[in-house]
Amino acid sequence: MKLIDGKQISASIKERLAAQVATFPEKYGRVPHLVVVRVGEDPASVVYVRNKARACEACGIRNTTLVLPEETPEAALLDRIKELNADNSVDGVLVQLPLPRHISEAKVIEAIDRSKDVDGFHPLNVAGLWQKTPHMSPCTPKGIMKLLEAAGVDPKGKRTVVIGRSNIVGLPVAKMLLDANATVTLCHTRTVDLPSITRQAEILVVAAGHAKMVTGDMVSPGCVVIDVGMDRDPETGKLCGDVDFDSVAPKAAAITPVPGGVGPMTIACLMENTVECFLKALPTP
Numbered sequence: 001m002k003l004i005d006g007k008q009i010s011a012s013i014k015e016r017l018a019a020q021v022a023t024f025p026e027k028y029g030r031v032p033h034l035v036v037v038r039v040g041e042d043p044a045s046v047v048y049v050r051n052k053a054r055a056c057e058a059c060g061i062r063n064t065t066l067v068l069p070e071e072t073p074e075a076a077l078l079d080r081i082k083e084l085n086a087d088n089s090v091d092g093v094l095v096q097l098p099l100p101r102h103i104s105e106a107k108v109i110e111a112i113d114r115s116k117d118v119d120g121f122h123p124l125n126v127a128g129l130w131q132k133t134p135h136m137s138p139c140t141p142k143g144i145m146k147l148l149e150a151a152g153v154d155p156k157g158k159r160t161v162v163i164g165r166s167n168i169v170g171l172p173v174a175k176m177l178l179d180a181n182a183t184v185t186l187c188h189t190r191t192v193d194l195p196s197i198t199r200q201a202e203i204l205v206v207a208a209g210h211a212k213m214v215t216g217d218m219v220s221p222g223c224v225v226i227d228v229g230m231d232r233d234p235e236t237g238k239l240c241g242d243v244d245f246d247s248v249a250p251k252a253a254a255i256t257p258v259p260g261g262v263g264p265m266t267i268a269c270l271m272e273n274t275v276e277c278f279l280k281a282l283p284t285p
């Protein structure tokens with residue numbers, strides 16, 4: 001079994017970006033600028049947003065973190081986004097999800113200018129992915145594709161099973177795997193007889209949001225397993241994935257750990273997307 005080290009792969013992406021960004025002040029007069037907005041005090045969001053700021057620092061990307069109170073009215077947040085859209089010194093705008101329930105996530109996602117949408121969540125970026133026209137790729141699915149590549153796994157022709165149908169991970173990663181010529185079966189927590197399907201997988205991507213739901217009996221020997229979960233073990237309270245690592249790892253050809261697998265790749269891809277937005281916004285000479 002090979003452990004796919006997302007931490008190391010993401011570190012090398014960030015190093016490459018840092019070297020690239022270091023050339024920007026002389027070439028372009030400034031560095032990219034990412035604004036991350038957090039509304040409220042969701043504990044997971046506090047950690048994610050802090051990690052995004054740290055990654056910016058590592059890459060030499062300017063970061064502003066805006067923390068707004070939980071009670072911020074939806075209209076006030078939308079106004080703030082409009083200001084950021086209009087601000088030429090800002091290249092990327094990210095509003096951390098989930099948002100408090102009185103704020104529509106769909107409205108917020110649509111409000112961010114698509115050219116600054118480093119998350120790749122804007123409907124026009126989503127459409128671009130599905131129609132194969134220019135778009136910003138969502139960070140976690142992009143990170144998963146890079147993990148597979150780094151592990152030497154070509155999805156072409158492989159029976160691939162994705163568990164999870166969210167807009168953020170399941171649907172877009174299924175599309176990217178299809179575009180890489182995998183045969184993709186998309187399932188979810190309500191799929192009837194899920195184990196009979198997962199046992200056919202040569203590549204298994206699990207983004208279901210349920211702690212340790214994939215167990216060793218659900219995986220065939222030699223499977224490559226990508227665990228997108230970030231859960232708490234109900235017994236120990238420790239961080240764990242959607243995959244029961246102890247029973248699955250011995251059967252897998254390769255597997256991502258949690259933490260240290262997909263998570264760091266999401267952030268490395270966010271840094272890449274920020275640089276991409278910056279470069280695309282440069283005035284054409």
Ligand code: GUN
Pocket residue numbers: 094095096097098119139140266
């Ligand atoms: N919450 C969990 N993952 C993400 C992400 O990739 N982007 C944003 N904006 N919020 C998230």
